[in-house]
Amino acid sequence: MKWEEWVVWYNRIKDALNYSIVDDSSAATLLSTLIKDKALDLERLRTVIEGKDVIVFGAGPSLLESLSSICSSDPSTHARIRSRFVFIAADGASRALIEHGIRPDVVVTDLDGDHEYLLCADALGSIMVVHAHGDNINLIKFLVPLLRNIICTTQVRPLHNVHNFGGFTDGDRAVFIADAMGARSITLAGMDLGSVIGQYSKPKPYPVNSSVKVVKMKFAKQLLEHLASQTNARLYNLSPSSIEGFTNIAYEDLLQIKD
Numbered sequence: 001m002k003w004e005e006w007v008v009w010y011n012r013i014k015d016a017l018n019y020s021i022v023d024d025s026s027a028a029t030l031l032s033t034l035i036k037d038k039a040l041d042l043e044r045l046r047t048v049i050e051g052k053d054v055i056v057f058g059a060g061p062s063l064l065e066s067l068s069s070i071c072s073s074d075p076s077t078h079a080r081i082r083s084r085f086v087f088i089a090a091d092g093a094s095r096a097l098i099e100h101g102i103r104p105d106v107v108v109t110d111l112d113g114d115h116e117y118l119l120c121a122d123a124l125g126s127i128m129v130v131h132a133h134g135d136n137i138n139l140i141k142f143l144v145p146l147l148r149n150i151i152c153t154t155q156v157r158p159l160h161n162v163h164n165f166g167g168f169t170d171g172d173r174a175v176f177i178a179d180a181m182g183a184r185s186i187t188l189a190g191m192d193l194g195s196v197i198g199q200y201s202k203p204k205p206y207p208v209n210s211s212v213k214v215v216k217m218k219f220a221k222q223l224l225e226h227l228a229s230q231t232n233a234r235l236y237n238l239s240p241s242s243i244e245g246f247t248n249i250a251y252e253d254l255l256q257i258k259d
Ligand SMILES: Nc1ncnc2c1ncn2[C@@H]1O[C@H](COP(=O)(O)OP(=O)(O)OP(=O)(O)O)[C@@H](O)[C@H]1O
Pocket: 057, 058, 059, 060, 061, 090, 091, 092, 093, 110, 112, 113, 168, 169, 170, 171, 172, 190, 191, 192, 193, 194, 195, 196, 197, 198, 200, 201, 202, 204, 213, 216, 217, 220
């Protein structure tokens, strides 16, 4: 999504959730300064995703069912899925993948997922797409120096080494990133959205089913439906949620996705 289009969404989200553009911008500048030229070249991410079929794993209640289906498949099916699809984990979902013995190819995070599993994913070689905002400045200071395979994003105006592909929550931002990197198809798993917050969405400083989280999920759904109206990528959804433009499919259909 181009900046001119994204800034309209950003202002809507900022106003609804009372975010500070000053704090969001300070976080981006901090991340840019911390990372200097340590960030991975964007071509590294494009090489992983361009022309490929991607699964974006969110931390919703249906995540475990999708992972169990993948892991309980016969070995040849499991191997075919693993070789054909790029696995992108949205923050807290990275813990579920690693617990199931699956290394995410990419993790999209604002660093409020389980730190042990974020650091583990980085150590396993996952590309860590780290998002800066006004409410994770301390997490940036603590975790970014510990990460090796890092690409940076912001939700305000991009900098030379901090990108803005659009998207708001880790899950929908992951879809925007996959689309920007030229994914052939994007399938959602664990992207239930709605008001029931999945167990892998690490407890934040608010009760799990808070109104804030529900507002975030609403914006995520609106953004995904907007992306669906613009992208050339084929869009599918293993989650039970209904997201306009994403075709609901059963796990058994996953390998039937045509290019
Ligand atoms: N029902 C759900 N519960 C939790 N996460 C969900 C759900 N449906 C979709 N997701 C996706 O999984 C991602 C999990 O990441 P994470 O728990 O870190 O949330 P987040 O984006 O950082 O939001 P928050 O700031 O509230 O933590 C979310 O960004 C969201 O897009």
